[in-house]
Amino acid sequence: MQKFAEDSKMKSGLLRSPAERPCPPCRNSPERDSATALMADTSPYKTIAVATTFSPRFKHVLAEAKRMRERFSADLHLIFAGKQTQEIAKKFHDALAQIELPTDTAIHYEEGDPADAILHTLAREKIDMVVAGALEKEVVLHPFLGNVARRVVREAPCSVMLFTKPLVNPRPLSRIVFIADYGDHGLQALIRTLPLAAAESCETLYVIRIITTFDEARASIRADARRHEKPRLDDDEEEVLEKFVLSAGATEVPIEARCIRGNTGLIASDFVQSVNADLLVVPLQKKSETNVPLPSNIAWITDVIPCNLWVIR
Numbered sequence: 001m002q003k004f005a006e007d008s009k010m011k012s013g014l015l016r017s018p019a020e021r022p023c024p025p026c027r028n029s030p031e032r033d034s035a036t037a038l039m040a041d042t043s044p045y046k047t048i049a050v051a052t053t054f055s056p057r058f059k060h061v062l063a064e065a066k067r068m069r070e071r072f073s074a075d076l077h078l079i080f081a082g083k084q085t086q087e088i089a090k091k092f093h094d095a096l097a098q099i100e101l102p103t104d105t106a107i108h109y110e111e112g113d114p115a116d117a118i119l120h121t122l123a124r125e126k127i128d129m130v131v132a133g134a135l136e137k138e139v140v141l142h143p144f145l146g147n148v149a150r151r152v153v154r155e156a157p158c159s160v161m162l163f164t165k166p167l168v169n170p171r172p173l174s175r176i177v178f179i180a181d182y183g184d185h186g187l188q189a190l191i192r193t194l195p196l197a198a199a200e201s202c203e204t205l206y207v208i209r210i211i212t213t214f215d216e217a218r219a220s221i222r223a224d225a226r227r228h229e230k231p232r233l234d235d236d237e238e239e240v241l242e243k244f245v246l247s248a249g250a251t252e253v254p255i256e257a258r259c260i261r262g263n264t265g266l267i268a269s270d271f272v273q274s275v276n277a278d279l280l281v282v283p284l285q286k287k288s289e290t291n292v293p294l295p296s297n298i299a300w301i302t303d304v305i306p307c308n309l310w311v312i313r
Contacts, residue, residue, distance in 0.1 A: 043072040043073050043074065045068075045072040045128040045129045045159070046075065046128055047074055047075050047077060047125070047128050047129075048065060048069050048074040048075070048077070048127070048128065048129045048130070048131060049076075049078065049079050049108075049121070049122065049127040049130045049131070050062055050065045050077070050079065050132070051079045051081070051130050051131070051132040051152065052078065052079065052080060052081075052132070053080070053081050053082065053114055053148075054088070054091065055133060057133050059098065059099060059168060060133075060163075060166035060167055061131065061133045061163060061166045062095055062096075062099050062101070063167065063168045063169070063170060064131060064161075064163045064166045064167070065131040066099055066101055067170045068129070068131060068161060069101075071196060071199055072129075074128070074129075075106075076101060076102075076105050076106075077105070077107075077125060078092060078105060078106070078108065079107075079108050079117070079122070080092075080107060080109050081110060081111075081112070081113075081114035081117040081118060082109065082110075082111060082117075083109065083111050084107075084109040088109075089107075092105075099168075108121045108125060114148045115147070115152065115155075118132075118148070118152060119151070119152065119155055119156060119157075122156055122158055127158050128159065129158055129159040129160070130152065130156060131161045131163070132148075132149060132152060132160075132161075132162055132163075133146075133149070133162070133163055133166060134146065134149050134162035134164045134305050134308075149162055149305075150302050153301060153302050153309070153311055154294065156311075156313070157286065158313055159310070159311060159313050160309070160310070160311040160313075161311075162305065162308065162309045163308050164305055164307060165308075172201055172202075172278075173197070173200040173278040173279045173308070174200070174201070174202060174203045174204075174278055175204055175206070175275055175276060175277045175279075176197050176200075176202050176204075176206070176277065176279045176281060177205075177206045177208060177268075177271070177272050177277045177279070177280050177281065177307075178190060178193055178205060178207045178281040179208060179209075179281065179283070179298060180207050180241060181283045182244055183285075185283055185285055186244075186283045187244065187247060187248060188283075189281065189283035189312040190207065190244075190245070190248045190283075191248050191249065193281050193310075193312075194248060194251045194253055197251075197253045198251065198252060198253050202253050202254070203254065204254050204255075204256055204275075205253050205254065205256070206255075206257075206271075206275060206277070207241065207244075207256070207257045207258070208258045208259070208260050208271060209240075209241045209257075209258070210267065210268050210298070211237065211259055211260065211261045212261075212262060212263065212264055212265055212267075237259045238257070238259055241257045241258075241259060242257050244257075245257050258271075264300070265299065266304065268300075269300060269304050269306045272306040273306050273307075277306070277307045278307060278308060279307060279308045279310055280301075280305075280306065280307055280308070280310070281310045282298055282301055282309065282310070282311050282312070283312050284298075284311050284312065285313070286313050
């Protein structure tokens, strides 16, 4: 994007040179199978739920959930925000059969406000990750989250995966963007992302650090308060990011580490679109209170969703 190139200052550190990168394994290669097996052995997700109100794209979302169920070797649950009827039960049975999922999959019916129903069921059933559709509308270049998806991202007690354009025959997640958070949870989230990226034969995993104008101003104030300290230089930022990525351990996934600078955290959305990413990964700490605001540099994800989104809690 021209605007992105003009408005942001970006540096890139390539952690593996092109000559060192293995060719992406084919769909049924031993490398891909071994990555999937590793995920199954170390899976953080034992239960994955599909949240639905039977939208026209329900079967598409169900197919995407099937892929994640297989990747993480998890049990699948369905959450329906509505009353149980024979007609609804038959729709579920037919959809599960068509997608080749067990027709005895657990279905949780919860009446009331859709967002409240989904959130209540996630907590009651102790679900590890919820999968749902994402879009409400698309304005110019920015697709916007629907109201239910927005609340699920903000308030869910578990990880969330939203699909903007789910497919009955899912495509590989070839380009993944991970927003770096240097805390312990951020590192564990990156470690969790690597096996999925490998299983999807990811062509490039971009690990980005968002640095807003506010962040730089705050750092300058701190440096002034501690006059003996030198402000962190661009090269230092890049080095810290690369050390963070390397601390996640060895991987065959091609990784690029980049520091992204802009006036707001929304610059990350522009970057995601500029590389035509298939999945955006955002680590978020679990909160004891549901109404705690998100960090300012990623708060935009509750409004704008540039591609499929994986929130790791």
